[in-house]
């Protein structure tokens with residue numbers, strides 16, 4: 001099934017932004033639109049194997065089976081009124097004050113990964129939690145990557161990304177699909193622009 005631009009779902013105009021969509025938007029703005037459609041379907045209808053594996057990587061967190069230690073918060077819902085973002089943290093160690101976002105396989109620290117982690121970090125700060133370290137964790141090779149805390153410039157860029165997400169209209173926005181991205185895009189079976 002392919003979706004047409006004028007099929008824009010109404011929830012893309014909501015002011016609250018899901019943290020999980022930030023990475024999608026930076027990857028490809030049009031995937032933001034497809035993300036909202038994705039939420040309307042069973043993921044098994046169109047998820048490809050690599051993405052399903054990635055989704056399973058998060059399942060232990062969302063169902064709180066990763067750890068029973070009380071100091072570890074897993075899949076905890078968070079929200080920032082200041083930035084109007086909502087979502088879940090991946091793992092927060094309240095003793096060491098370490099925030100970790102797990103990915104199936106990290107080959108490069110993409111901006112989308114960083115800003116997704118910053119979003120979780122800003123939500124935790126607003127809720128009164130301290131964070132001493134930000135980590136991206138690659139499950140496939142068991143590697144940890146320290147992510148520097150956001151600078152003022154990073155926060156400004158983050159705010160600009162949120163503004164772009166809020167104003168994004170797939171019917172009016174122009175973008176050039178990137179074949180390399182399309183190849184790995186979980187939404188390609190829904191996308192009328194995919195190049196693979």
Ligand code: SF4
Nearest residue numbers: 028177182185191194
């Ligand atoms: S398939 Fe390509 S154009 Fe479509 S959302 Fe994915 S990356 Fe963007």
